[in-house]
Amino acid sequence: MIARKRLTDRSFEQRGRLYRADGRIAKKPMSPSKRSSPVPPASTQRSGTSAKTSKATSTPGKVLSPILDQSEGQTPIKSKDQIMTVDLASRLSDELFDALRNRAPIPLISARHPELDIDEAYRISLGVLERRQADGERLVGKKIGLTAKAVQQMVGVDEPDFGFLTNAMQFADGGTVTIADSMMTPMVEAEIALVLKSTLPTDGVTPEMVMDATEFAAASLEIVDTRFDTPKITIVDTVADNASSALFVLGKDRVDPREVDLVTMKCELFRNGDKLSQGLGAAVLGSPFISAAWLANRLGAFGVALEAGDVVLPGSLVPFAPIAAGDTFVAEFEGLGLVSATFA
Template structure:
């Protein structure tokens, strides 16, 4: 795709984000779009946020890693995007929907806080563990600037992996003390049990997902940096939310986090 088209779509997605409106799927607008094209569109969209809003990149995210999420969205390989400081909410936060989100869905995840740089390709699960300071229970609130969530992999990658905002627990623990594939997460919506999942839902092991992301972004010359957060993917199906909904999750033996939508 020519640079002019990349910039055009990047700006259109940025304007959609700011106006909280949707655009027609890029895979319909540009039938020949590749994942590499989509990644460059995502970078263009991100650059508008950095330049125009003063946001700062604080991490990266992987999404569409578990079978339930893939089946729900009809996207059968992971996506990847960037986290900025403006996306972050504290535990128990009230998250506004109007003027902030379009069609949000909550995901229960494990976040990684890095203490060392990681530069792919060639990153292994052992490298990820060695570079991780703590893991943190997390809600990612995904959102889509693509009409009706009609996304293919190129659409979601271009749209910064359908990232909206995220909520971090106050609980941070050393991952070396836990069996990550067997960590059990339970999720409640409005006080009632909704779903549960294990760490193994994320490519068999959250470490595997983070290594994949480090290696995938490494091919584009993008490193993981010490201090960054890495969201490793949803352990359970996506949960649509509207104003008034309250979400809570708990990871057995670690702790949890919550948020309310207003």
């Protein structure tokens, strides 16, 4: 096994020219004017637990979605712009949930409703999550996607997306997944998963805070799959569609992230024994910890925290690869071991 290198604060300092300490991108800072004002808090607490954050208090077993907690009729979600009504948000959440369950793609939301922004797309995603929880699924984590510039260019967006992970999305390392059961056009990514031991605040989160809150890192594969009828999506479409996430799997090894350098960690992805690609942890916004800090602060704008016990998928080290029935994918991470999946 390759010797593990201890991660130091200098790994973050080297990337200070590109990223602020709170994990947001310095070259293209998030404009507060693009957010809803005010933004109602939303909680995504898993059943049977509670967590205190700086902006929201969770209610066990319930998603407090601003979309669905408003009164019926034409009540606006955004009081200033009065763009997305409760009726529209609920209808679009229904469409995406039905597309997920029935494997029936729908037209792009952005094409039909070009006035919608990322915050409104996220509220549609919350509505889908609430329907999934009502159908028996349980929240187990959060994810950020499209962290690599090359991948952003492939799908035509210019910033990361973000979404949720449920227990129904997780399968066992080395397991077999039947594509026809739940997916339409799946693709695979290789990621360094972080599993948290403590809850992070909802603002001011730094990469160092993420590292301190992480219990272990693990090799991971994420399966992405769009619920739309075209791959030419916008950031509004992918955020509404739970960041295009479908399934994920964690490798068996559990590694203390303070004992390895996740920035320089190398990953190789193989399909049916043939090497497809390779990448480094630095491909994920400069560091998986920077990426997770960005996610914590972005979700925090909605009062949602990265919580103790969460699986956090911070983004792929390699370009995504299409999946076909009969394929077996293996991702090998230096210092984290292997993770694999077979598709039927």
